[in-house]
Amino acid sequence: MSTWECPFCGRLSVKDKIQQQYNYYIVKADTKQGELLVQSWVYVCPNHECKEFTYISEVGSAKIVPGKYEIAEPIQRWTHIPQGVVKQFPDYIPKAILNDYRESAMIAELSPKASATLARRCLQGMIRDFWGVKEKNLFEEVRAIEEKVDTDTWQAIDAIRSIGNIGAHMEKDIDLIIEVDKEESELLIRLIETLLSDWYVERENRRIRSERIVAAAAEKKELKQQ
Template sequence: MGYLCPYCNHTCFDNGDINTTYYPSHGSADLEGMSEADAITNAVQIDFSICPNCGKTSIKMSPYWKNKNMKFSFSYPPSMAIFLPEYVPEAIRSDYEEAVSIVDLSPKASATLARRCLQGMIHDFWDIKEKNLNAEITSLKGKVSPTQWKAIDGLRKIGNIGAHMEKDVELIIDVDPGEAKKLLKLIELLIEKWYIARNDEEQLLDEISKLADEKEAERKSGTGCQQDSV
């Protein structure tokens, strides 16, 4: 299983770069005669990850109880959020960074923030503002690819789990950290395809236009390089 370096955003797939250590809650006297498997039924799990690209170390610490699914964890550096340029609105960047910071602690809340990010992006980038997100995504249909639209609507539906209470309050639909992280990957993808791609295109077109103007000015002024006559 790979991991994303929080420093350089390099995706690492070599398990040899991840070292996991368990620190049992038992005292040394309690461990006598116990197998290693029994000794770590109740422990603190610490993962050290060394990025082969930048060489920096990230740490994740979480409780470990055998046969129990524990969601709490502490990571250093505390956020795995990728860097977002300043031309992405500050409100969207802030919600995204908060969603990333709580994805392991409260994935349902993280999914709700991802939904909020999506709505802000539709408002800002596409200038679509309807009575609710469902109507806004319907208006977005035809402006993005069918597969992208379906994924966007899927993010809305999953984000609704945390945003809205079910009519049957006894019905609990959970969102796990892995699922919430996929929603954040979609937010990152949309930012890249919408904001970053638009900025890169505008910058390239502007540079080429300026270059053409410079060459035209050189031609008219006769300051260009003269070829030697043969």
């Protein structure tokens, strides 16, 4: 069974078990793509503390298969609500970093190249803030943390560095808007989300766990002294 992740609260659910509604209609017009199929989906988060809904639509050329219509060639797909798939992160992460991430995710479909520019700036901000590294450009900063991060994290960062125009422009100004495709932009956003979790969230979780251990040890010591 496939899973579905709520873009608002991040809760994972079994897709077949959540409230959902599918609708479609056929546009019988003489377009250059022929007849069109317009379809839409609404998914409702089952988390009682969330209950937000996601609304997605798609249009493409229509074809008939036994008993129903299907899209033969996709033309465009939109996520109407939310406008971008933005994961929620704690507010102890620096505000400037979260703002760049959220804006990058919000405009990923509308403008992949602007989204990638913001994501590159977000990545540089994280490296500088979390690792205290500041070099002349993002490329040098990524190289500077190679020995500081685990192998899996470095491979993910290096994979992004090596693809298409993102990698080709890492040695240039991070505010330079570069031509990237939607897939490249989305990969960069997924990397940002991974690093936010692995660096900031996990560091805070370690701090909380350590505080609990220290408090428990102090309580144990006090009981022994009584």
